[in-house]
Amino acid sequence: MDEPRRAGDEDLHITPCGDQVEHALTDDCVCGPAKEMCTDAAGATTGWLTVHHSLDGRESIEHLNHEPTQEK
Template identity: 45%
Template structure:
């Protein structure tokens, strides 16, 4: 189960962060170690507007 979501702001689609939903961007679940040694999961959502490929 994913505890947290990182979602691109102002993307061309609304990202689904519900427990039962499946986002169209195909988010990647990544483990994150907490200070107490336990592990939580973060869903990293991908933008669909191409911002990663644009020149700055």
């Protein structure tokens, strides 16, 4: 399971557990993380969510094992 870690008061980083490297809680982490602005119900910016990618390829395996849902 991924673990959330805070880098600052308004930043939340999601990092893979047990990966090949210790992820830097920065935008220039070696994994090339994706960053998304978070807003409240009124649309005001509340901070940033940064999702780090694993370097052991688990996303590829998870994608292959995922079965698409059937729409009814």
